[in-house]
Amino acid sequence: MSEYLFVAGLETHVELQTKSKIFCSCSASFGAEPNTHCCPVCTGEPGSLPVLNREVLAYAIKAGLATNCTISRLTRMDRKNYVYPDLPKAYQISQFEAPICVGGYIELDSGKRIRINHIHMEEDAGKLVHEGGYTYVDYNRGGVPLIEIVSEPDIASVEEAAEYVEKLRLIMRHIGVSDCKMQEGSMRCDVNISVHRAGEPLGTRAEIKNMNSPSFMEKALRYEYKRQCEALDNGEKIVQETRRYNEGSQTTESMRNKEDAQDYRYFPEPDILTVYVSDEFIKAVADSMPKLPDELRREFLSYGISEVEAKRLVEYKRIADFYAYAASLTDAKIAANIILGDIFRSMQTEEEKERFELKFTPDDFVALVKLRAENKINAGIQKRVLQEMLLKGGSPSKYLSAEDTASVSGEDVEKLCREAVAANERAVRDYLSGKEQALKAILGYVMKATRGKANAAEVEQKIKELICR
């Protein structure tokens, strides 16, 4: 089985988070009462006409720039004709011949580039709701803007597919065009997969649909790879078909084969003029682009934090921004520790991390990190203060007593160390006879006396000096 090479290309639908729909001014937001975000354009009432939303164009260009695409200067919408009850015009306005973005790529961590053939804009369809033997149509989603990102068949393993999707998701979230939630359908992947032996031509591909999470996608691809390899080993032919992933059985099953493939009769949408995209428009979009996740990650790594920490910090756009701000003003390592430690622990769900709502400002956080970095408070106090800040908000100074921040002078430390050495004769003897551990007892005496505020390393150094002198 392992002698077969894995070849896959992805078609990724990403729902854009624009205020209004792609062809009318209805709200594009998710979760409203059925058929309340609707107008004659959404329901395809006779005589209604689509008007292309400029914001959608800007978002699509943003996605293209973030994935190294060339932006088309002339772009046009086309009609894709097919009949389905959730598609009220019996055609979807999409792009076929002149998509907005062409020829980009996404770079994997290995340095391998997965090429992007093109990105096109289109409208989403409505939603069918099956209830009590009846089928209802909710047109709220009809006309919500989508982009479809179509990769070349450059993906050579399940792992590469997973990394590609994750990178794409992260990029789209960072540039703010979509929340990319596979479970909610704001990101949907169709995978074209085939297998073949090295040196032989590409195999016949199957298209896999209905994978509602990254883990389902991985399972589906593993299953499908195995299925195709086994079929070939058994002397069977792979047929070109569309297959759906079945979550229950964790298998893929045939939906329709090539003979059933529809003729969409694409033709230029006469209601929407060809759009000329000016240099100024592209520049304005480019100027509004934030740093991309890979760039942020490299930046964070340069602060000396670990690969894992950097990766986790860029996972959520707001956290990445928060961290980038703090790290630019204070100790980047301590800041990373606190965010990935106690702050992360205070947020149970993905949503909370994504929203990253804190009761204190980034500057309050910077103040806290500074106190710790400059050793004005110890780790314990910092932990306690952070908990107070998470709960009640405000700056760290609100939760610090004079005692908390009272510094221990060098002379005091020196004096306490002498006392400690004098009071722990046995420990001194043990240490001198080679028991390193014994030093802890002497150290503990000083730390207790200073309520933990003395610098442990300094104290240890001092004690050693006193004993060995």
Add this chain to the structure above:
Amino acid sequence: MPGKIKKYSEMLRSKSISSVELTTAYLDEIERSNGKYNAFVSVDGDRALEYAKKADELIARGEGGALTGIPYGVKANICEKGVVTDCCSKILTGYRPTYDAAVIEKLNAALAVPLGKNNMDEFAMGSSTETSAHGAALNPVNTAYVPGGSSGGGAAAVRAGLATFALGSDTGGSIRQPAAFTGTVGLKPTYGAVSRYGLIAYGSSLDQIGPIAASVSDAAAVYDAISGWDKRDMTSSPLSRSASDKLTGNVKNLRIGYLKEYFEGIDPEVKQTVESAFGFYEKEGAVLKEVSLPALKEALPAYYIIACAEASSNLGRYDGIRYGYRATDYDSIDEMIKKTRSLGFGKEVKRRIMLGTYVLSAGYFDAYYKKALRVRESVAAAMNELFGAVDVLIAPVSPTTAFPLNYTSANIIETYMADFCTVPVNIAGVPAVSIPAGESSAGLPVGMQLIGAKFTEDVILNAAYAFENSFPVKTDMGVTI
């Protein structure tokens, strides 16, 4: 000629008549003679009188415009909120739009008085108004003949004096040809001059709304009221110019083109009548030029391919799910849709849907649709070039006078071919006005069209106005106040 609209408007302002009285006169006339012509398929007298009352109030305050208080008809493919707008198709039975078309918004704001819906060929597909689900409309000039189509109901209403003017739509001649057949004035504006928002689409890249009226100045007044850019129609344009204020009748040094291909293969009587107009213009000081456009006749097949392709897609939405007619007795949604469409569409509509589906299909797209687009581009380019040399082209509107009843269904290809005079204008997106040029020996009106460069409605209407001053449009039927 001052035209009916201007005359009525002056009477309304001088209080020699009220809009309620005027509207009542039209409603009475419809009551009396619509049965003869089937020009209106629905009339709402209460609504009309409500508008008329408000119009009188507006006028009493010294406000309002050229169309305030003027009763008119609306083609059954132009949406009015809450008013059945069924395109004279069974499949849209009882369909009441939830919104007003842009042109209706404008006329409502002006408090013009809507009388009802005018008959038409089903989905504007036809040139005789015989494919209407509500039965054929008849030509008031001679009821043994059709009033043309597809806006035949509106043209019949205006000719019979049942409406001051009518809003029609023109995809391949559907305003101009009925105007020619009934001896009225019909203007097909430049593509983009009038918003299509709320016009139920046939061929989206060709459709335009325009007036059918009893005089050139009436058509100009309506054009001025309904034209202009609309943000809800991306194909609409801000370049339209007002026309009413340019009607001087002066055509001195106007360059008028005689496009010889237009006069090949047409009825000798029609040819002679239209040609005689050139003599008039020459006498008035215009400059005549003979020009040629060899690709003219290629516009016809290109038109049928493009219009049917767009129609096959535009009409896909009529599936019985959301509005209009739904078939009964079905076991699945697919069967319901199939049955609804099989029983809901008429023969001519089905023919065009199939033709359009075919030309867009994989394997045929390049040979038909793409080629048709290329032809369209070359005809449009040639037409544009012509308008460097001339200001106005004068041409016949139809190679014959009105068809007898029941002629079209037995002569489908021939009546398709008869569109060759009108479709080049739609293919090129330019404006044209159809006016009566005279009569045939059988007493049927002969129309001629004046074609201009894009957004020169003012130029063609002024040229038409000059002719009309010497050869007035007949307004001898129906309401004559």
